[in-house]
Amino acid sequence: VVLVGNLIGEDHVNYVLMYNMLTGIRIGVSRCQAKIKRPLTDEDFTARHKFSFDIVGNELTPSAKYDFKFKDYAPWVFRELREDYFHLDPADYLLSLTSKYILSELGSPGKSGSFFYFSRDYRFIIKTIHHSEHKFLLSILKDYHSHVKNNPHTLLSRFYGLHRVKLPRGHKIHFVIMNNLFPPHRDIHETFDLKGSTVGREYPEAKAATNPRAVLKDLNWINRGKMLELGPEKRALLTEQLRRDAEFLRKIHVMDYSLLIGIHKMERGNRDNVRRNTLKVFSPDIPMTRRATAAAAKGGTSPEAIAMRRAMRESDPKRLGHGKGTIRLPEEDTGDRRDFLFYQDEGGLRATDEANDPLDKIYYLGVIDILTPFSIVKKLEHFWKGLSADRHKISPVEPVEYGDRFFAFMKAIMRGGGGGERFKAE
Ligand code: ATP
Ligand code: CA
Ligand code: CA
Structure with missing residues (x-):
């Protein structure tokens, strides 16, 4: 699969932000990763590591093109999540996120104003989030950590890191790094974002x-x-995991989350190349520390040194004409999700019939957008919308009702579940 996108230059509004985010991730993650792993303490859940970047640099922070500050939140917690529960290779993670290319899908898919960026191998998503979502994630981090620990096959978004960039004029941008549910090597032919609510929930x-x-x-x-x-x-496995995940979401009082389902039809394969020309390609040169450069050259074994060596071995993808960038994605499943029950069939879940025999379809699914607590804003929205439509069918209901409705809908849409029609407003 070859993706072609417009190359984003330094004059683009988001170039500086991209550069700062990626430089911060590289230094923050490498720094934590360079230390010997130890069991988590309570303090790790509230820890913050700060970094200051400028054009001078020093032994530990490289000289950067712009002045900015970077904060890494609970780095040890996210390291444990990545390594022990999400089974990521540390060098892979660094290389994917901070080597030369990063992609941005045209426009922002959500209404919330968040930006989404994809790592160059399409495995990771950087999502900018609102300050309230950021505070909320920190406040539930312990619960999230234990849910993931007790539910190795959870369908919830996998959060790999939480960070903040602060620009010189004081503007702060918060962002998370999470899993891309959709695979690099398979086209998605149909995408659904399902909440179990029907009012206004229709794409023309x-x-x-x-x-x-x-x-x-x-x-x-x-x-x-x-x-x-x-x-x-x-069906039984998925229902049970969804039940547990929905229970967790009720407990932390969130709503507005959805089940994202991408469908790949095997008989159609990749011939339509759905993603072609939909991307912008960023290609900033992310700096590395002098120490890391030296370690990489000397055959060091830290994730950073390994990532650097791999990056240096890779040749630049060729350019397709002026202002275009191309990215080559793998043609085959890389096997990086094989540890997970619902992602083990080519990174997804293969459809099956009543005899449990495989059908020609792969589902790529998971529960996303899980950081919206039932806040004052939602309460107001609830009140106003509630005056005009059936109160139980609209999206903003209380977390318990939201969770029950969500789970009931998901059960209903599985074969044998009776269908989703009964959720339709009269
Ligand atoms: P809103 O609050 O208006 O729903 P948002 O900015 O919070 O928007 P999300 O709901 O998180 O955005 O995501 C919007 C869309 O982006 C999803 O419907 C989906 O198409 C895509 N998307 C989000 N997260 C993922 C993911 N982990 N993997 C693949 N696609 C994703
Ligand atoms: Ca959403
Ligand atoms: Ca949202």
Whole structure:
């Protein structure tokens, strides 16, 4: 799979931010990773590591093109999550995020104003988040950590890091790094973002016909008569995991989350190359410390040194004409998700029939956007919307009701679950 995108230059509004985020990640993650692993303490959950970057630099922070500050939140907690529960290779993680290329999908997919960036291998997503989401994630980090620890096959977003960049004029940008549910080597032919709510949850079908990348919603799912085709075995496993995850989400009082489902139809394969020309390519030169450069040259074994050596071995992807950048993605499953029950079939979950035999479809699914607590804003929205429509069918209901409705809908849309029609507003 070759992706072609417009190359973003230094004059682009987000170039400096990208550069600062990636430089910060490289230094912050390497610094934590260079130390010997130890068990977590309570303090680790509230720890913050600060870094100051400028054009001079020193032994530990390289000279950077811009002045900015970087904060790494609970680095030891995220390191344990990445290594022990999400089974990431530290050098891989660094290389994916901080080597030459990073991609941004055109436009921001959400209404919230968040920006999404993809690592050059399409495995990781950087999502800028609101300050309130940031504070919220820190406040539930302990619960999240223990949920993940007790649920190795959780469907919840996998958070790999939480960081902040502060620009010289004091502007702060918070962001998380998380898993991309969609695979690098398979086109996604249909995407659904399902909440179990039906009011206003429809992407115009007329527009969907010409946009293969449309994110469809609950009503599209119901009106198209869709069903999650899973045989009894996978259905039982998925239902149980969703039940546990929804219970966790009720406990931490969030709402507005959704089940994202990407469908790959095997008979269609990759011939449509759905992602072509939809990306912008950033290619900043992320600096490394003198110490890391020396360590890499001397055959050091820290993740940073390994990542550096691998990066140096790679040749630059060729450029396709002026202002274009190309990225080559793997044609085959890289096997990096094989440890996870719901992601083990080519990074996803293969559809099955009633005899549990495989069908020609792979689902890529997970629960996303889980950092919205039932705040004052939502309470207000709840009140106003509640005056005009059936209170229980609209999106902003209380977390317990939201979770129950979410889980009931997900059960209903699996084969044998009775269908989603009964969720439709009269
Ligand atoms: P809003 O609050 O308006 O829903 P948001 O900015 O919080 O928007 P999300 O809901 O997190 O954004 O995501 C928006 C879209 O981005 C999703 O519907 C999906 O298409 C894509 N997306 C988000 N997270 C992932 C992920 N982990 N893997 C793949 N795609 C994702
Ligand atoms: Ca959302
Ligand atoms: Ca959101």
